[in-house]
Amino acid sequence: MNSQTAEIDANIEQERIDNLYRRSKTASITLLLISTVYVLLIAKSFPLAHLITWYLVLVIVLAGRLVAAHWYESARNRRHSLTFWLYLFRFGVFVAGATVGSLNLFFFSQESLSFLLLAIIFPFGIIVGAVTILLDFLAFFLYVSTLMGPVIFQTSIAGDQLFGGIGALTFILVLFFLKFSKEYNNNFVTTSRLRFENKALLKNLEEERNQLNNRLGRIMNDSSIEIFVFNARTLRCLQVNRGAIENLGYTKEEFAALHLPDIFVNLDLHSFSRLIQPLYGGREVVIHKGENRRKDKSSYPVEARLQLSKQDDPPIVVATVQNISERIEWEKKLIFQANFDQLTGLRNRHYIQAYMHSVFTRARRQQRKVALLFMDLDNFKNINDTLGHDVGDELLRQTARRILTLLRESDIAARTGGDEFTVLLENLHEVSNAELVAGKLVKEFRHPFKVNGHEVYTTISLGISIYPDDGSTLDQLMKYADMAMYQAKNNGRNNYCFFSHEMRRSSEEQMMISTHLRHAIAREELSLYYQPKIDIDRSKIIGAEALLRWHSKDLGSISPEIFIPLAEQSGLINDLGNWVLQTACQEAMEWEKRYGEKLHVSVNISPQQFRTGILFEAVENALSLSGLPPERLELEITESLLLQDSDEPLALLRALHENRIRLALDDFGTGYSSLSYLRRFPLQVLKIDRSFISGLTVDQSSCALVDAIIAMAHSLELELVAEGVENENELTFLRQRGVEIIQGYFFSPPLPVEKFRTLLSEKEETPQVQSP
Ligand SMILES: Nc1nc2c(ncn2[C@@H]2O[C@@H]3COP(=O)(O)O[C@H]4[C@@H](O)[C@H](n5cnc6c(=O)[nH]c(N)nc65)O[C@@H]4COP(=O)(O)O[C@H]3[C@H]2O)c(=O)[nH]1
Numbered sequence: 001m002n003s004q005t006a007e008i009d010a011n012i013e014q015e016r017i018d019n020l021y022r023r024s025k026t027a028s029i030t031l032l033l034i035s036t037v038y039v040l041l042i043a044k045s046f047p048l049a050h051l052i053t054w055y056l057v058l059v060i061v062l063a064g065r066l067v068a069a070h071w072y073e074s075a076r077n078r079r080h081s082l083t084f085w086l087y088l089f090r091f092g093v094f095v096a097g098a099t100v101g102s103l104n105l106f107f108f109s110q111e112s113l114s115f116l117l118l119a120i121i122f123p124f125g126i127i128v129g130a131v132t133i134l135l136d137f138l139a140f141f142l143y144v145s146t147l148m149g150p151v152i153f154q155t156s157i158a159g160d161q162l163f164g165g166i167g168a169l170t171f172i173l174v175l176f177f178l179k180f181s182k183e184y185n186n187n188f189v190t191t192s193r194l195r196f197e198n199k200a201l202l203k204n205l206e207e208e209r210n211q212l213n214n215r216l217g218r219i220m221n222d223s224s225i226e227i228f229v230f231n232a233r234t235l236r237c238l239q240v241n242r243g244a245i246e247n248l249g250y251t252k253e254e255f256a257a258l259h260l261p262d263i264f265v266n267l268d269l270h271s272f273s274r275l276i277q278p279l280y281g282g283r284e285v286v287i288h289k290g291e292n293r294r295k296d297k298s299s300y301p302v303e304a305r306l307q308l309s310k311q312d313d314p315p316i317v318v319a320t321v322q323n324i325s326e327r328i329e330w331e332k333k334l335i336f337q338a339n340f341d342q343l344t345g346l347r348n349r350h351y352i353q354a355y356m357h358s359v360f361t362r363a364r365r366q367q368r369k370v371a372l373l374f375m376d377l378d379n380f381k382n383i384n385d386t387l388g389h390d391v392g393d394e395l396l397r398q399t400a401r402r403i404l405t406l407l408r409e410s411d412i413a414a415r416t417g418g419d420e421f422t423v424l425l426e427n428l429h430e431v432s433n434a435e436l437v438a439g440k441l442v443k444e445f446r447h448p449f450k451v452n453g454h455e456v457y458t459t460i461s462l463g464i465s466i467y468p469d470d471g472s473t474l475d476q477l478m479k480y481a482d483m484a485m486y487q488a489k490n491n492g493r494n495n496y497c498f499f500s501h502e503m504r505r506s507s508e509e510q511m512m513i514s515t516h517l518r519h520a521i522a523r524e525e526l527s528l529y530y531q532p533k534i535d536i537d538r539s540k541i542i543g544a545e546a547l548l549r550w551h552s553k554d555l556g557s558i559s560p561e562i563f564i565p566l567a568e569q570s571g572l573i574n575d576l577g578n579w580v581l582q583t584a585c586q587e588a589m590e591w592e593k594r595y596g597e598k599l600h601v602s603v604n605i606s607p608q609q610f611r612t613g614i615l616f617e618a619v620e621n622a623l624s625l626s627g628l629p630p631e632r633l634e635l636e637i638t639e640s641l642l643l644q645d646s647d648e649p650l651a652l653l654r655a656l657h658e659n660r661i662r663l664a665l666d667d668f669g670t671g672y673s674s675l676s677y678l679r680r681f682p683l684q685v686l687k688i689d690r691s692f693i694s695g696l697t698v699d700q701s702s703c704a705l706v707d708a709i710i711a712m713a714h715s716l717e718l719e720l721v722a723e724g725v726e727n728e729n730e731l732t733f734l735r736q737r738g739v740e741i742i743q744g745y746f747f748s749p750p751l752p753v754e755k756f757r758t759l760l761s762e763k764e765e766t767p768q769v770q771s772p
Pocket residue numbers: 531546547548549559560561564577580603604605606636666667690723724725726743744745746749750
C-alpha cells in the first residue's frame with residue numbers, strides 16, 4: 001500500500017468517526033425523548049420505581065455518550081488514535097443499546113398484543129434511524145443485537161404461536177437491517193474513497209501545475225529576454241524580469257515608476273493603443289519592431305511580442321522583448337554579401353537585377369533614358385595567368401576605383417563577372433551623354449596601373465545599350481551591350497560601341513549559322529579545296545594548301561571567312577580542324593597512290609586549336625590513320641598565336657617540329673611582324689600575305705615591305721611562299737627577288753578534290769590559270 005492509499009484510508013476512517021460522533025449527539029437526545037415517551041406509555045403497567053431507576057440509568061448512559069462526543073470534538077486526533085475513539089464509540093453504542101434493550105427484558109408483558117407491537121416498534125424505530133447514522137457496521141451490529149435481542153428473546157419464550165411468529169419476523173427484519181447497514185457502510189466507504197481519491201488527484205494536479213508555474217517563472221525571470229507587464233490602460237510598468245533589469249539598467253523600484261513610452265522609443269499612449277488594437281479583436285500576438293531606451297539614454301533595436309490578458313482587471317499587456325542588434329548586424333552582412341562584390345566593394349549582378357525594376361519605372365515616369373555600359377578588361381586573362389591572381393585581384397580593385405572616379409553619385413557601377421563591369425547611367429537627357437562617359441572610361445584605361453610593383457597595361461572594350469530604345473528588360477540590355485562590346489573588341493579593342501539593330505541581326509544570323517555548322521560534318525556538307533603551290537624554277541606543283549568549304553543544304557555556300565570565326569567562338573573549330581587534318585592527310589596519300597606525287601599538304605590551324613591541348617594528338621592521329629610521312633604535312637599558323645604571352649604554343653610548336661612536321665607562318669606582315677619571334681619559334685616557311693602582293697604593282701611601300709620580308713626570311717633561312725599571286729607582273733617581281741614558291745589565282749584558284757586530281761593527272765609542267 002503506498003502512502004497515498006494509506007492516507008486515503010486514514011481519511012475515510014477519520015470521516016467515518018467524525019460522522020459517528022457528530023450524529024451521536026442528536027441520536028442520543030432523540031433516543032432520550034423517545035424513551036421518555038415510551039416509559040410514560042408503559043408507566044401504568046410496571047412499578048414506577050423500577051422504571052425511574054431504568055430511566056436514570058439511561059440518562060446517565062446517554063449523558064456519557066454526549067460527553068464522549070464533546071470530548072472527541074474538542075480533543076480529536078490530538079491525544080488518542082482513531083482506533084481508541086472507534087472503540088470508545090462502539091462501547092458507548094453497546095451500552096446505550098443494552099440499556100434501551102433491557103427495557104424489554106425487564107418490563108415485558110405478554111398480556112396485550114398492542115403492548116407487544118409497541119415493544120417491537122419502539123426499538124425498530126430506533127434501528128431505522130441508526131441504519132443511516134451508524135456508519136460502523138460493528139457498532140450497528142452491537143446496537144441492533146442489544147436493542148432487539150431482548151424482544152426476540154421474550155417473544156420466543158412466551159410459548160404463544162403469534163408471539164413466536166412476531167419474534168421470528170422481527171429476527172428476519174433484524175437480519176435485513178444488518179445486511180442493509182453492511183451495504184450502506186460499504187457504500188459510504190466507496191463514495192468516500194472516490195471523493196478522497198479525486199481530491200488527491202486534484203491536489204496532485206495542482207501541485208504539478210504550481211511546480212510548472214514556478215519553473216516557468218524561474219526560467220522567464222532568468223531569461224536574457226526582457227519581459228514587461230504593463231497596465232494596458234495607463235501603460236504603467238507593473239512587473240519586469242531580471243533580463244529587463246539587466247538590459248535597461250533600472251532597478252525594480254525604478255521600473256515601478258516607469259511607463260511604456262519611457263522604455264519603448266517612439267511609442268506613446270495613442271500609438272500604443274493603436275498597435276494593440278488587434279489584441280482586443282482576438283489576435284493572440286502583435287509583433288512590434290522598434291527600439292528600447294536604456295536608463296543611460298542609449299538605445300538598441302528590439303523585437304517585442306505583445307500579448308493581452310483581458311482576464312485581469314484592468315487588462316494587462318505582457319511584452320516579451322528581444323534585443324535584435326546581432327540579428328540586424330547579420331542581416332546587414334547578408335544584404336551586403338548578396339548585393340555587393342566582396343573583392344571590389346562594387347554592387348554585384350544580383351543587385352543590378354533587383355535594382356533595375358525601379359530604374360525602369362523611374363525612367364518611364366520621367367520619360368528619360370537609361371544607358372547600360374558593359375565592359376571588360378581587354379587582356380585580363382593574360383595578366384592573371386602571367387602575373388598571378390594577387391595582381392589580377394588588385395587590378396580589379398583598382399579598376400573599380402578608376403570607374404568610380406569618373407561617375408556621378410547617381411550612377412551605379414557593378415562588377416557583374418570576372419573582369420566584367422556594368423555601369424548604369426540613369427536620367428539621360430541625351431544618348432550622347434552615355435557616349436561621353438564611355439569615351440572618358442576608355443580614355444582613362446589607357447594609363448597604366450601600378451599593381452604590386454608591376455606596371456600593368458590594360459585597356460577596356462565597352463558596349464552600350466539604351467533603355468527603352470534597344471530593349472525593355474535587363475536581360476535584353478545586358479545581351480545587347482555585350483554584343484556591342486564584342487563589336488568594340490572586333491573593331492580593335494580599347495574603344496566603345498553602341499548596340500545597333502544591325503548588330504542584333506548579324507548576331508542572330510551568326511547564331512543561326514553556328515547552329516547549322518554544328519551538324520555540318522555529320523551531314524557531309526564540308527569539303528576541302530586544294531590550291532596548288534608552284535615551284536617557279538622547276539614549274540612544278542610541290543604541294544597544296546587545303547582550304548575548307550561548307551555548302552550547307554539549308555543556307556547554301558558560306559565563306560570560310562564567315563564560318564571559321566564562328567567555329568572559333570563556339571569551340572567547334574576543334575572538330576572541324578580534326579576533320580580537315582584527317583581529310584587533307586588522306587588526300588595527300590591519294591595523290592601519291594594515284595599519281596606517284598609526293599606532295600606536301602598545308603593545313604590552316606586556328607590559335608584556338610592550340611589552346612585545348614589536343615592538337616598534337618589530332619596531328620599524330622591524322623598522320624597514323626593516313627600513313628602520310630610527317631615532313632609532308634605543313635601546319636599554317638598565324639602571327640596572333642605567336643604573340644600570346646603563354647609558353648604553351650611554343651612548347652607545342654617545338655614538339656611538332658621535333659616530330660618533323662613543317663610549320664609555316666601565314667599572313668606574314670599583317671600583324672606585329674618581328675624578327676625576335678621569328679627566331680624564337682621553330683618555323684620553316686614564311687608566307688607573304690596576299691595584301692602585299694596585290695599592292696606590288698601599284699604601291700611602292702608594298703614593294704619595300706615585301707623586299708624587307710624576303711630579306712628577313714633569307715637571313716633566317718626560311719622558305720618563302722608568296723600567296724595571292726594574280727598576274728605576271730607580280731610573278732616577275734617575286735621571281736627577281738628570289739621567291740621560289742608561288743600560290744595564287746595566276747596559277748590556280750583552290751580546286752575541288754576531283755579537279756585537283758585531274759590537274760595532277762595531266763602532269764603539265766606549269767599549271768595554267770584555271771577556274772574552280
Ligand atoms: N584574292 C585572292 N585570294 C586568293 C588568291 N589565292 C588564294 N586566295 C584565297 O586566300 C585565302 C588563303 O587562305 P588563308 O590566308 O589561310 O585564309 C583562310 C584561312 O584563314 C581560313 N580557312 C580556310 N580553310 C581553313 C581551315 O581548314 N582551317 C582554318 N583554321 N582556317 C581556314 O579562311 C581564310 C579564307 O579562306 P578562303 O576563302 O579559302 O581564301 C583563301 C584563298 O581562296 C588570289 O590569287 N587572290
